[in-house]
Amino acid sequence: MSGAIEVNGVKLVYEDSGPGSGQGVAIVTLHGGPGMGSRSGDWATFQPLTDQYRLISYDQRGNGQSQGAEPYSHAQFVADLEALRVKLDLGKFVVLGGSYGGFLALEYALAHPENLYAVILRDTAASNRFQDTSKEKALASEFPMDEAMLDRLFSGQMESDDDFRASYAMIQPLYTVERDPQKEAEQLAQIPFRYETHNWAFSRNQPEYDLVSRLSEIEVPVLITVGRHDWITPLEASQELAAGLPNNELVIFEHSGHSPQREEPALFLQTVRDFLARQLSGVGSP
Known part of the structure; x- marks a missing residue:
């Protein structure tokens, strides 16, 4: 229930x-x-x-x-x-x-x-x-990474829910061993992004x-x-x-x-x- x-x-x-x-x-x-x-x-x-x-x-x-x-x-x-x-x-x-x-x-x-x-x-x-190990793994991956955006994400400096969504979309392919782009897109669309909560958690x-x-x-x-x-x-x-x-x-x-x-x-x-x-x-x- x-x-x-x-x-x-x-x-x-x-x-x-x-x-x-x-x-x-x-x-x-x-x-x-x-x-x-x-x-x-x-x-x-x-x-x-x-x-x-x-x-x-x-x-x-x-x-x-x-x-x-x-x-x-x-x-x-x-x-x-x-x-x-x-x-x-x-x-x-x-x-x-x-x-x-x-x-x-x-x-x-x-x-x-x-x-x-x-x-x-x-x-x-x-x-x-x-955290530094995670960043190194992201930057060494085959996927394009914006290092400045990654740093803002890790330090809790998201500017809006849309900014948060775009940042997560960048790192999303890193999470699974076998990628499924269609499933990733479906998951991204369903996530309820709330950047203020993220910023508090990662900056404080x-x-x-x-x-x-x-x-x-x-x-x-x-x-x-x-x-x-x-x-x-x-x-x-x-x-x-x-x-x-x-x-x-x-x-x-x-x-x-x-x-x-x-x-x-x-x-x-x-x-x-x-x-x-x-x-x-x-x-x-x-």
Whole structure:
């Protein structure tokens, strides 16, 4: 079901498979791409899991169809997730964060470990130290890159939604191992660009983002997944996570870029199912 819920002064639009789904344990997904992400991709991708689990996907503040209001800080995004958890009466749950949503999943795990059974990460990072690697990969690619535009994108200096759309269109071919220009065009047309949210995230949050020294505090089980050929959160970022998290499993998808959940969907879903089966084996229905 679709709904809207008010938390911390904004209305968040969400999808919820319902408290009767699966065995009752909730999985809450956190989309990436601040200012261009939405609930739709995760909701579609992880539908098969509703045979065993309750699934909730929502548009974060300033994203998709949800209301926008500053601040777009990590602390605020974490507070919004906690308020959503309370209002939907989820109890303990599993958080699944992709890309920038993985940053927020890690931040939530540090702030509210008592509320989590487990964390699932997809193509994310614990720090900003691989941004130069990403830029180098983009400039070394076969695709034409405007270095000045790339720098503005990475530093949160987009001038409008149209500017943001054009910038993303430039880097879009980098995200997958096998290109499908028609699918790229369809995806680009559907993205709800909101440049103010992006600018805040990349000019204020990203420069200070570094959780490496605190990873040892996250004791809940963590599944780290990453595409071997990811350019934007490269393999080294997931290896950094694996080196710092005390209770983790790292799975590398050999034929994927930034989105193994779409590039190798059957294997990705089975990997998630196997991890959850191990971690939730002693959890009964609420």
